[in-house]
């Protein structure tokens with residue numbers, strides 16, 4: 452992989468570094484009523500459905516806005532007003548789903564595990580057996596606040612066995628980790644343009660079970676985020692209900708084509724796994740330790756313990772690494788000081804190695820010598 456421009460490389464999990472082909476796809480203007488644009492929308496919907504093998508059972512409904520807009524649209528549309536959502540939480544995005552469900556007037560309860568502990572199917576089994584009022588389970592597939600992977604298939608099986616419905620925030624996993632609608636029962640998988648498909652940010656989409664969406668008319672308390680209405684209108688007219696982010700849709704379509712050319716989800720996963728390996732190995736040689744156990748680490752984003760050196764301060768470290776061409780991501784944990792490095796985007800292991808060199812150089816420049824945590828780092832219980 453070669454550098455496509457002199458812009459800094461984004462090691463952030465969306466927005467991320469896009470390819471030149473994706474960027475140049477944005478250099479045209481499109482009419483939202485025009486058949487040529489509506490054909491692009493139809494192509495995006497079909498290709499996005501194919502990624503999870505949802506033909507026949509599910510439909511893709513795109514939604515304007517960042518990923519959270521689509522999570523809110525899915526919850527507010529698919530959960531009846533008197534429904535009860537159990538949200539499985541081990542980070543900030545789980546908390547966000549619970550908060551928005553509550554704000555939309557739904558009953559929402561949370562099951563919170565530590566940020567380094569996946570929710571288990573046994574947990575979900577016990578919780579559902581103990582509360583018949585729970586209608587929906589909300590799961591974050593890869594919790595981007597740490598990079599932890601939750602067991603989607605095992606949890607989906609338990610939810611289905613109890614006859615409840617599953618809503619999956621797969622924002623940072625869709626396209627990179629396998630999700631197969633033929634084997635995993637879900638009412639909604641939610642993702643966005645600017646993550647592992649490597650498009651620009653600006654639209655999300657919900658892969659909804661057709662029967663659940665059909666039954667959801669009138670549930671939504673929001674006009675703009677009514678997924679049922681967006682779907683019905685799009686099916687009838689081929690158009691978006693309100694102004695679409697035209698350039699984003701066209702660039703996302705170009706990114707989907709490149710994703711397919713690369714070999715689809717298995718190839719995307721393989722490249723990100725190589726990126727993640729190159730990053731963790733390089734950082735280990737500098738003395739850095741990842742926060743998560745390798746067994747539960749998704750190859751999407753890696754959380755590292757901050758250097759033990761008292762001279763370390765994230766802002767100065769960030770600025771020094773940025774000067775060298777790489778944009779890092781702050782940590783999101785309350786208990787321990789960390790920072791994060793994304794493995795996703797139109798980049799390969801070479802860029803990850805260059806990022807490690809930039810980090811080493813920045814540390815030397817800042818006089819930070821003590822990297823490894825002083826005391827053994829206790830896992831948060």
Ligand SMILES: *Cc1c(COP(=O)(O)O)cnc(C)c1O
Nearest residue numbers: 517518519544593595620622623
């Ligand atoms: C990126 C992301 C979102 C959406 O965040 P936005 O800032 O609204 O795009 C939601 N959930 C997860 C797990 C994410 O990684």
